[in-house]
Amino acid sequence: MVISQDTYNSVKENNLKGRYITLDHIKPILDRLPDNFQVKVIGHSVNKSPIHAVTFGTGKTKILMWSQMHGNESTTTKAVFDLFNLFQSNPKDCKAILRNCTIKVIPMLNPDGAKAYTRINANKVDLNRDAQERTQPESNVLRTCYENFLPDYCFNLHGQRTIFNVGNTPKPATVSFLAPAFDEERSISPSRAQSMRLIVAMNNVLQNLIPGQIGRYDDGFNANCVGDTFQMLDIPTILFEAGHYFNDYEREHTRNYIFIALLTALEVISDDSLNGFQKEMYFGIPDNNKLFYDILISNVHIIDPGKYKSGDAIGLLFKETLQNEQIAFIPHIENSGNLQNYFGHKTYDCSQENDLSALKTQTFWNLIKS
Template sequence: MTLYKQLLQDYNLFKEEGVSGRYVRYADIQILLKKLGDEFLLEEIGESVLGKPIDGIQFGSGKIRILAWSQMHGNESTTTKAIFDLLNYIYKYKKEAFVISLLEKCSFYILPMLNPDGAQAYTRVNSNKVDLNRDAQDLSQPESRILRKVFEKFKPDFCLNLHDQRTIFSVGNKPDPAVLSFLTPSMDKERRIFPSRIKSMQLIAKIVDDLSDLLPNRIGRYDDGFNINCTGDTFQSTQTPTILFEAGHFPGDYQREETRKYVFLALISVLKAISEKSFENLDYNKYQAIPENKKLFNDVILRGVNSENGIVDIAIQYKEEVKNKELVFIPIIEKIAPKISRFAHKEIICENKKITINHKSILTENVIVNKIALNGVELQFKCE
């Protein structure tokens, strides 16, 4: 635990300042890739549908082989930022005992951005409108085929499948946002637990042990429903222990700059556990004890407004869009009801004040919110 507290305290010493925010494109990481130290072997391993490079980074000389990939979904960039933090850390502390041991025991292959077209467009899918994480069997897309080729050639002992999740997720039924969530994908429809899956359960349990004091009640477990078309499920079915990372919402952190710190710590935790084999004696049932994610959050809820619809609650959810090369958060009314039982990242108690939205007193759902007024006074609220 002392290690992770110290890393969190020292984070700015190795944070990659060249990449930030949610809108991370290939152009943003291209400069970072070019300045990687000699310890890292960079190679272009293929191209996206639109001809953007897809790169692989290799380092380490050990027998334990670890494959990781990020931004399979173009609008999920937090783990990409954490990957570059990790590379900075390894370079900066390459003479420290832990990093020396890590590089002697493990070999790494990292794809920092599998879907550069989706990253540019800030979409989940690639430019052919295909979700790469549902293309593991058909391999209809060049990006999917590139990942599979790397998997088959590198023959990893462990896989790290790195993603973001939406702001809607809570840790269990409590009003705690899921800052980090993890999943060991199922290997079949029965979700049976084979020895290789036990390893990934133990590793996740170790991450939670290492970080729970730093993120109390904010680490969740993602649903393990089986879908062989998903990459994690496919790789897990080959008896390769696979861990899905989900970077979530830290309060007030819509740019995911706080969350990236904890993703970095989770990466250090899992790599340390693998290299030292410190996970092997852990009770894998601790994984099942991690609270499962629930979809219980809205971004904003206005409580008790006086409207033409009566006294109601109003739930607002942000839609993310790129406009003029910048990411914007567009507030949209998701639900109007006498009582909304969900939690909110920002809750506004309105005390039965009369409300108008966009100068209208009759409220409707699925409307973009441009202006809110309570008793005629404009309410200032923003994405925070």
């Protein structure tokens, strides 16, 4: 299905923007969904906030997806609300998906973490490491939903930091995927093979839009992770990671690409074309790597020759900090020294007069001079 930029702009949920997305933001939108979207409270968080599921479609193939398991990973939440709007607009091409599939979405599994803008829940537990013991109410909500729904596919929707690049290239990993392992040997079971094929299908579409900006997430096995657990249950599971796009710290461009990936996956599942994609091509997607700084400043010996030697660089990362219900990006020095194999989303070269002059106007100038 080809969705034009104009069509996407028309269905984009404009009441959700930026990085800080909470239950207070999504609840009014959930309340406005039409009757063919079944909205149900399926449980509560540690702090007794409701956890909602949205179900739509009438088909026999069942797809379960959940977002904001980590409260500060909100990009995929925006994308699923864009998806709701698309299906509400009822274009002809979506009717087959609604006829062939039943889709259940938990748009915010960790509302307490979302409010606090933290990865963890209110008990300071990473829900994505609680799949086996299920010590937390949110973990039990997801598992109960899974057991009651019995999905044919699971989509685990996350976000990743700006540090990730694709392979050894200076391109950000704007979208990354993973077909989670189900054993220590990272064997390819039938369900994992289907996960790989679905990722290949999405990658094929996204490469036409953001070539070289799709990565493959590390597939080290961890039975405590939800994706690995569901893969162990023989259900094709896909991890989506919404990453950085050039100058897009609010992740408004990235949400578009996640939306396209989700729609592509639903279409491939709906039209039963998944086996037409070769699982071997999954391994052709480059690995994620961690070679980016938000700001990379080279030749810093020119600023402080007593502290730095020739060729040294400073790498700064932003700390995402909740301030007055907005996310502030506060720079801090992450590393310094020989950083020649690293990249910066923004770069300065102190040996260039224009860069040095521009650097002196930045709010972090005193930080790097201290």
